[in-house]
Amino acid sequence: MIAGGIDVGGTKIEASLFDAKWQAVETRRVETPATYQAIIEAIAAQTVWLGGVPVGIGLPGRHDAGTGLAFTANLPASGKPMRADILNAIARPASFGNDCDLFALSEAQLGAGRAYGAMFGLILGTGIGGGFCLNGRLVTTRGGAMGEVGHLPLPAKLGLPLLPCGCGRTGCFETLASGPGMVKLGQHLQGAKRSPAEIAAENGEVFAAWLEIVAALIASLQCTLDPDCIVLGGGLSNIDRLVERLAAALPPVLLKATTPPTILKAKFGDSSGTRGAALLAMQEQAA
Ligand SMILES: [Zn+2]
Structure with missing residues (x-):
């Protein structure tokens, strides 16, 4: 075994041991306990189970770089x-990342983004977020906001409603581009509450507006990080032919005389959390 990864979620804490080919050889899942102290102890027990290999731990939410305090829903x-x-409980080194970053890292090193130098892993799910990798390594910054693209502001020209966002502000991309956001978009445009699957299958006005919103988000990403490719993950990435439909929506909104980022679907599904955590441990702890 070369590394271990732990994925801490709201319902389960999963640990996997990876071999030199990055296959998960053994996996151990426990239910996420109800109290904070019990969660810390359950994570510590998982690191003991993983043994002496480098260990990475994926945590949800944000962790203030200055104070170290967590902010998680x-x-x-x-x-x-x-x-x-x-770290106090496990008394050994560990690497930490959030779920979006670990998704991006596993796709950049072993998944759909392998052949690209600059890759952005974009999660389209209950929330919108992502992580940025350069040459297979996760880019992390002091501020902790890298990849929080769901909280960029929606373009005013789309004329869409400015809804409150979970981050405390209004008019973020996440309010209309996420799964719950697509439902609200349908209610705004057609007055009916329908699921993202129904909206995508209808392929009408609401889905076209959603594609335009996601294309605008990618245009913002192009002007800031300019990734060579964007790998889509999260529940909405399973929409039929989303890669092709999104790529077709890009040319009108991207800067002229630039090369659009290649849009790709993720290779890994639920296992990207533990695999990304183990990869991060190798990246940070291997001499
Ligand atoms: Zn927001």
């Missing part, structure tokens, strides 16, 4: 120094 950890508490 699906664990009772907000306001706690979660990373420090884990």
